[in-house]
Amino acid sequence: MVNYNGNLLEENTQFLDHQNRGLRYGDALFETMRMVNGKLFFWEDHYLRLMASMRILRMEIPMEFTMEFLESKIIETVDANQLTDNQARIRFSVFREKGGLYLPSTNDISYCIEALPLKNPFYVLSEGSYEVELFKDFYVNADMLSTIKTNNKIINVVGSIFAEENDYQNCLLLNGSKQVVEALNGNIFLVKNGVIKTPPLKDGCLNGIVRKKLIEILGKIEGYQFEEASISPFELQKADEIFITNSIVGIQPVTKYRKKEFGSTVAKELLGKLNASARLS
Incomplete structure (x- = not known):
């Protein structure tokens, strides 16, 4: 119905x-x-x-x-x-x-x-392989329209086809300044030496709900430094972890980007806190 x-x-x-x-x-x-x-x-x-x-x-x-x-x-x-x-x-x-x-x-x-x-009542962490690549055929505009959920998702559609054709589980989108903005279906977070970064809205990323919730969570826990800052493609292979967030999956760890493989320690810790936040919302 x-x-x-x-x-x-x-x-x-x-x-x-x-x-x-x-x-x-x-x-x-x-x-x-x-x-x-x-x-x-x-x-x-x-x-x-x-x-x-x-x-x-x-x-x-x-x-x-x-x-x-x-x-x-x-x-x-x-x-x-x-x-x-x-x-x-x-x-x-x-x-x-x-x-x-x-x-x-x-x-x-x-x-x-x-x-x-949906299959699961709460957010669960996928343990399977999850490889990503940059999608460079088209770029996200770094403006306010890119931050809202309009039906204009043709970049995401074509990027999803590219990912399937090349056996990737997802792709990362760039803006006109060649900065990493987001994944095809969610926001992106990068972890390096205890610092957790996500692109700012001014770079053109979606104003995601789970993105917002994780920023709130990171502001209340100790042990991590959070930065809302631009991410260059060169940072991806130097990261300890990369994960993607959206309202349906919650947190999806990236396991591989090119020759670099990643862990999911921080993603697992944040997932529990995200589920707790969802129950209280």
């Missing part, structure tokens, strides 16, 4: 057409969230990011779009898909109503909620 503007529809119901602005112009946003036993992980952060992103794109935010209202619609969708007592991947999409060319005829929006089952 899919929730379209508050109405539950069968998954194969046709409710979008060729005039949809998300299809035509990528005039859309989305949030991807994890829900376990009816509890949304980091819901307030996802909600606030969605509201801020809609303002940036000059979308009209409906009066009923409160945290409580949207959460109730997500729960309705999860219930309809019989995932209430399980774990689910939620995608909440918002797109401007059809009409106009580049200039829309309205800033009113519609929304769509999807729910799919």
Whole structure:
């Protein structure tokens, strides 16, 4: 079942057409969230990011779009898909109503909620091989639009195809200044001699929810120095650890980049703290 503007529809119901602005112009946003036993992980952060992103794109935010209202619609969708007592991947999409060319005829929006089952109730660390490479065919713009979750993800799509064709599990994206920005599906953290780094938003990385949570966690624990600073490709092979973060997987350690292999000691420690934070959110 899919929730379209508050109405539950069968998954194969046709409710979008060729005039949809998300299809035509990528005039859309989305949030991807994890829900376990009816509890949304980091819901307030996802909600606030969605509201801020809609303002940036000059979308009209409906009066009923409160945290409580949207959460109730997500729960309705999860219930309809019989995932209430399980774990689910939620995608909440918002797109401007059809009409106009580049200039829309309205800033009113519609929304769509999807729910799919997930295997694990909490974040777990993958122990398998996870090799990455740089994707250098196209670059991420170092601007505010790159920091929000719009439907304009063609770099991520083409990069994912490149990764599959070359037997990589993921690729790292660069901006126009040839700085490492993020992975295809999440933010990147680098560990070297007790220093943990992640690129700043000004470099064009996604303003990720788990990125934000790990920065908060690192500000409360001792033993590590945290830096929000640009990362050059040359730093990758010198790192002790590299890991990727997103709201569905949590933390994904990178095991290999070119000839360098990495451990996951810090990733394992942070994963436990991330799960604890998710339970309290």
